[in-house]
Amino acid sequence: MVRPPSLILPAEIIVSGREPSRLTLGILAPMSGVMGVIGPSVINCACLAAEEASNRGNGRIVDLVLVDAGAPPGEVAAEIDALVSSDLLDGLVGCHTSDVRVDVSRVLRGRVPYVFTPPREFASGNNDSFLMGLAPDVQLLEPLRWMSEQRRLKKWALIGSDYVWPRHVHAAARHILSTLGVDVVLERLVPFGEVDVDSLAAEVANAGAQAILVSVVGRDGVRFHRDFAQTRGAETVFRLCTSLDENGLLAIDGDTSGNLFAAMPGFVLGDDDRHLQLLEAYQSRFGALAPLPGSYSEGSYDGVHLLTALHMGGQLASGPLSRVASRLLMSPAQRGVWASAPLGGPPRSLSLGRANGLDLEVISTFALA
Numbered sequence: 001m002v003r004p005p006s007l008i009l010p011a012e013i014i015v016s017g018r019e020p021s022r023l024t025l026g027i028l029a030p031m032s033g034v035m036g037v038i039g040p041s042v043i044n045c046a047c048l049a050a051e052e053a054s055n056r057g058n059g060r061i062v063d064l065v066l067v068d069a070g071a072p073p074g075e076v077a078a079e080i081d082a083l084v085s086s087d088l089l090d091g092l093v094g095c096h097t098s099d100v101r102v103d104v105s106r107v108l109r110g111r112v113p114y115v116f117t118p119p120r121e122f123a124s125g126n127n128d129s130f131l132m133g134l135a136p137d138v139q140l141l142e143p144l145r146w147m148s149e150q151r152r153l154k155k156w157a158l159i160g161s162d163y164v165w166p167r168h169v170h171a172a173a174r175h176i177l178s179t180l181g182v183d184v185v186l187e188r189l190v191p192f193g194e195v196d197v198d199s200l201a202a203e204v205a206n207a208g209a210q211a212i213l214v215s216v217v218g219r220d221g222v223r224f225h226r227d228f229a230q231t232r233g234a235e236t237v238f239r240l241c242t243s244l245d246e247n248g249l250l251a252i253d254g255d256t257s258g259n260l261f262a263a264m265p266g267f268v269l270g271d272d273d274r275h276l277q278l279l280e281a282y283q284s285r286f287g288a289l290a291p292l293p294g295s296y297s298e299g300s301y302d303g304v305h306l307l308t309a310l311h312m313g314g315q316l317a318s319g320p321l322s323r324v325a326s327r328l329l330m331s332p333a334q335r336g337v338w339a340s341a342p343l344g345g346p347p348r349s350l351s352l353g354r355a356n357g358l359d360l361e362v363i364s365t366f367a368l369a
Contacts, residue, residue, distance in 0.1 A: 005054045006063045007047055010079060013065055018088050022061045023311055025050070025304065026083060028094035028104070033070025034161075034192060034218030035097060037251050041297035042095045044286050049304035051285070053312075053340040062308055065089060069096035077103035084111050090311060093117065093303040095296055097217065098165040105129055113321045115307050117299035119242060119264075121168035130325040132303055134265065134350065134368075136165075136172035139242055142366040143263035143352050144176050144213070147240055153210045157186035159200060159224075160215035169215045169242060185209050195220045197227035204233055211238035218243075222251040229255060245294030246360055255355040264295035265346070267353045267360040274343050281342075298346075305341040313337035 018024050029042040043066065050062040065083065069076055077100075083089050084107075092114040094101060101116050108114055110128035119139055120131040147153060158173055160166025166189060174184055186207040188200060195216065204212060216224045221243060228234055234257050244262040249255065266275055278301065282293045293301075306325060310316050315324045315337060328337055329345050338344045348368040353360035 003061070005047075005050045005061055007043070008063060008065050010065060010067060010083060013083070013088050014086065018063075022063050023308065024063045024065060024088065024090050025307060026067055026080065026089045026092040027064045027300070027304070028067050028069035028076065028080070028092060028096055028100070029300065030070035030096050030218075031066075031068040033068075034220060036070050037219065037222065038095070038245070038247050038294065038296045039070065041247060041291040041293050042300045044290060045282065045293055045297040045301035046093065046304050048282060048285055049301045049308070049341075052281075052342055053305060053308040056340045056342065058312065058340075060312060062304075064304075069094060069100050073100045073103040076100050077107045080104050081107040084108065091115070091307045093300060093307055095300045095303070097163065099163050102164065113307060113310070113316060115303045115321075115325070117303040118296060119165070121165045128321050130306075130321045132306065132325070133299060136169045136242070137176065138368060139263055139350065140169070140172055140213075141176055142350065142364075143240060143261070144173065144182075145180060146352060146364055147211065147238060147261065148177070148180050148182050151211070151238055153182065153238065155183050155185045155208055155210050157188075157204050157207060157209035157212045158184060158215075159186075159188045159190065159204075159212055161217050161220055162189040162191045166215040166217075169213070173213050190216060190220070192220060195223050195227075197224055197231070200224075201228060201231040201233050204237060209237065211240065214239050214241045215243060218248075219251075222248060225252045225255065225260065229257065234259065244360075245296055246292040246358070247294050247296075249355055249360060250292065250358055254358040256357055258354065258356075260355040262353045262355070262360055264351060264353070265349070266295055266298060266351050267362055268292055268294060269353075269359055270351060270362055270365075272347065272349075274347060277343055302346040305338070306345070308340055309337050312340055 027046045031039045054061045114129040119133040241262045352364045
């Protein structure tokens with residue numbers, strides 16, 4: 001009897017070894033640390049994709065090896081290095097912070113393909129990695145334009161966590177806002193674990209900012225929004241987030257100010273057919289009370305399906321991963337390779353959502369080139 005798809009811990013596969021006939025992917029999900037709030041739904045969506053691919057992938061079973069990407073970057077990289085050096089993984093799918101991605105890429109040295117799914121700072125990957133999420137200029141252009149024009153905002157503050165991704169977010173935002181004739185009147189990068197919201201709110205007020213672009217991530221972002229809601233600025237200052245999904249909104253106990261917005265590939269309340277089918281499959285598999293399948297977790301679902309499709313379609317031998325993955329995502333002629341993915345490839349769109357209690361209501365959707 002064939003063993004069904006499995007979610008395996010690193011210690012298990014190191015002891016038992018792997019079955020060469022099965023496709024074994026590492027799933028780097030934050031089970032702790034700054035992004036730990038999204039971990040359960042990321043893992044669920046990755047498992048759903050692996051099970052779907054196993055049922056439709058010409059009899060090849062997909063196993064996942066779960067690595068906690070919330071640990072310090074060096075520890076995550078060392079664990080991945082040990083697994084890859086022991087020939088226990090065929091590839092990696094990661095949903096985590098960019099500092100972890102940097103260390104993991106360094107130790108991989110091109111030995112296995114690596115798909116990174118969240119919003120990212122660079123335009124593309126390299127021969128053996130693919131950055132699947134949106135680059136800052138793509139993620140910010142239309143939302144910043146929409147908010148600046150629709151809400152008549154002329155003064156923005158930029159507040160983010162002090163690491164590589166928010167720095168690139170700030171650089172992209174400064175460029176976009178300058179082309180819109182809008183001023184950046186305050187910019188701050190905050191070390192992890194050192195979010196002094198009262199001080200930041202006072203600086204925002206003193207600078208006369210009408211809106212804040214927030215790229216404070218994970219639990220620091222939860223603290224920022226929860227505490228900011230208690231300040232005077234909550235009712236008058238708009239906030240646009242590039243790393244907030246429904247799990248983060250739930251963690252901050254919701255928001256009813258009408259001034260909290262998020263720009264992400266999609267939201268739970270999205271009503272396009274593909275999203276509704278994915279939501280139905282997720283709830284059927286994990287139940288109505290499972291962690292919400294927000295934008296980060298949907299990214300892990302698509303990342304597992306992308307890497308599985310490339311493996312099963314023999315595409316990885318035909319060029320650098322960044323090129324073959326982009327071709328699969330963008331070219332209709334490649335859609336047949338998605339045979340193991342019931343919903344096909346991910347859509348090329350971006351949503352702007354507004355917090356209403358515990359929901360992010362889609363108020364505009366932008367098609368991406």
